[in-house]
Amino acid sequence: MNTETTAPTAPEKKEFWRWQENVWFDETKDWKTAKIVTCGIDVGSVSSQAVLVVDGELYGFNSMRTGNNSPDSATNALAGIMDKCGMKQEDIHFVVGTGYGRVNVPFADKAITEIACHARGANYMGGNGVRTILDMGGQDCKAIHCDEKGKVTNFLMNDKCAAGTGRGMEVISDLMQIPIAELGPRSFDIDSDVEAVSSVCVVFAKSEALGLLKAGYTKNKVIAAYCQAMAERVVSLLERIGVEEGFFITGGIAKNPGVVKRIEKLLGIKAMETKVDSQIAGALGAALFGYTLASKKAAAAAAA
């Protein structure tokens, strides 16, 4: 008797936390006619971005998940956008690395902290009225004040714990088995306001969220409680340096209306809007720094 049996296979595990990766470039511009092409590479703990700036204007970007090593993540992020617009690395005049992996960008001409880069990027994206910037990154959170030129005047960073960060939201997304992009809208689909989860720690917030589900909370209510906790957490950071008009949010969480609207409500001011992907602010700022440095270099060479 010849019977073939196959072992039952486990169902494919869905990755609810997986956010949308993006590649974009401005088809109305031609980089080949540009005088200076610069690139900013932001290697963050969760996402990596490569931004191309042509003569001081945003030309294109690639935003993707950070891999298991910074040099590869930087290379892949840049390759993604260069392939799209038919560019080669030798066509780029200056590269600035930023983010926690900035010193590991193998082809960078200079490394600049993400604090300065986010301020510069937000200044470009939101205009010179931007004064207070909240960057909700993958595993840290920064509150920044800047002047009309995008120069940092005051900053505060909390990278000791993941509360109030993108990673925290990814954990809740997986726990609730709801795609991360749906968390924000679903957090408003509740019949009454809910209290924030009491824990500021992602690990304990996760167990608290499970407890709420067992107590009969709907998923939407749990998400709302977590969004509220995240908003309260970052607002307490912001209040330490003070909030001025011209409030701008960068980082992946800026795409989550469930957190953004609650932050606005707590602060009593509305965040400035932009058409540019909020996640590229750091890399964009790096590329703009690159443009300034490349321009200075070109001017010095011309004067010599």
Place this chain on the structure above:
Amino acid sequence: MIANYGYKDGSGEYYISIDTDKCIDCAAERACLTACPKQMFEIIEDDYDDQVAWIKKPNCRTLAYDCADCKPSSGYTSLPCITACTPGAIKHSW
């Protein structure tokens, strides 16, 4: 620029603020470097090409413990880093 180094956790807020505008042309000859018993201060070139002091990265996450020996409960009436910094660039939040 006011640079805040440290963190906030369940037990409180622990930040050391450095006013880098007062730090650039240090009138105290970088006395903070030697005043801190844990040698937490370091001179770096910041993003705007200025030579300023900052708190070493590993210490930023353990300030509550690192600074405990210099706090009033350990016998100090004034913090060594703040006393050494005569331009008044350094402040503690706790």
